[in-house]
Amino acid sequence: MTETIQKIVEAIRQSRSVLITSHEGPDGDAIGSSLGMAAFLRAVGKQVVVHLADPVPELYRFLPGAGLVRGDIPDQSFDLAFVLDVGEFRRAGKQFGAFTRIGQTINLDHHLTCEQFGSLNLIDEQAAATGLLVWRIAKAFGFTADYDTALCLYVAVLTDTGSFRYSNANREAFEAAGELVEQGGLNAWTVSEKLYESQPRKRLELLAMALPTLEFIRNGQAASLVVTLDMYATTGANAELTDGFVNYPRSVAGVEVAIFLRQLEERKFKVGFRSKGAVNVATLAQAFGGGGHHNAAGGTVDGTLEEVKRIVYRAVNEAAW
């Protein structure tokens, strides 16, 4: 791995122009690692373009360089392209997939299944965030983080570790956070405030309507929350703002599986499951043609709220755990 990093450092030194991209539907790590890499490379004198197939979500627009992210790719050649956090090459989007004016493509990722599509591939599934791979490279380059680089990479680590709460929050994640906070002169609270203390008013109003729907089943081993079309109409909120709602039923002692029923149409609900870890919810979701991972899965069920509850609750009650 050290050898790959050295080769990447060498490639950076010999480059003048760099294109950076990440996956569609970018999250905090995709954006933080891309903008952190861009800030670092700009600081050491490179010409940098960041291209993302989808726009930077509102939540991350405060990050330095977010305003320079391009939805297109300019008509020029690049010595290097960094492809960050994509898992599969096609997730970088169609435009990048078709773009050929690149000297060398470098792939940085922490997904277990990442394809080796780069001429250099730094893939480490032990890394809590792709932003940490960028930080390894910047350090090997001899770079001391400035404010912009530190902030972007810190956000990459912070968001991909769920504010240092997930099991991927390992020594490297904490150590890098400490280095970035110190070198960049960051204030952890200022960053948290942007990310966790700035929710739209409508979201909290929607939560206020959703929480009273809380129901416990299976002797409190599972709990559900419902959001209906009526609630959107009353609050002016939309489905995007329900992100994270399923964490509320999950956060109760004794609850192993949280269920989130989100109305899509008059007689259609999106069913989302979250597990605390002991129960495989992918299996649960398969009961109605859904799918997912061990800890997060879901599907779609047709019917009124009462009908959907009957189907979903039965599956939960009958599941072996």
Add this chain to the structure above:
Amino acid sequence: MTETIQKIVEAIRQSRSVLITSHEGPDGDAIGSSLGMAAFLRAVGKQVVVHLADPVPELYRFLPGAGLVRGDIPDQSFDLAFVLDVGEFRRAGKQFGAFTRIGQTINLDHHLTCEQFGSLNLIDEQAAATGLLVWRIAKAFGFTADYDTALCLYVAVLTDTGSFRYSNANREAFEAAGELVEQGGLNAWTVSEKLYESQPRKRLELLAMALPTLEFIRNGQAASLVVTLDMYATTGANAELTDGFVNYPRSVAGVEVAIFLRQLEERKFKVGFRSKGAVNVATLAQAFGGGGHHNAAGGTVDGTLEEVKRIVYRAVNEAAW
């Protein structure tokens, strides 16, 4: 400071029996630093008693050694006493205050105003948690953290930095967290699950009743939440479970001051303010004989809910900010 640490290490080496205590109404840092110190000292062969004036809250009973915490002090002499995180000596409680069979008292604290009541005083207001001062000592002793020590000290840091979100989350806090996670073989998620994903069902049910009381005033610069005696009656929850509720109104974009109105009696409310940082709420609280700090303050107001709201909202509306 290094010299003080060396003297403390020497005192530990020369001791056989150690008494450890912390402040009344112990929080995560009080308990984590006490139990972490105890685990470390037991691991290096000392006879250790942990005494706390108040019981260990349910939330922290999973910590190793929590079951050995004593409300009394045994009738024996101790070579050393460690007093952790107390700020003022009297906060260690009456029993400890009256106890004299101690060879040497060592004071570890990170409160700015801590009294120098020990024969050795390690006071550093830059330390995010008193648990970090314990960790400095253990490291200077040459100790590699075992699981018990690591878990307790990690919880001290985690809770006093608000899960690494407060401005005190500095390089040392992150670095120590990384060392503790690695040396103790901790899983950050397992710890978070205990602390943040195990709330009593009644608490979430109480929140579900409280959230619909959400009101925005001053063009959305302030927001309030109410908990009434009726809500306790319906949910079976109590005032202790409202801890953290004020974070909900505070978490909204544009809100600078969050107001929490908690009914104490038919015609009496506890008023709590939280500021995001820009507004000094200590001044606000003084309007009704209350007090507090820049970011957290409060007081008590007599009246019905409507009367109390009128008084409090007027103070908020008229405050200069």
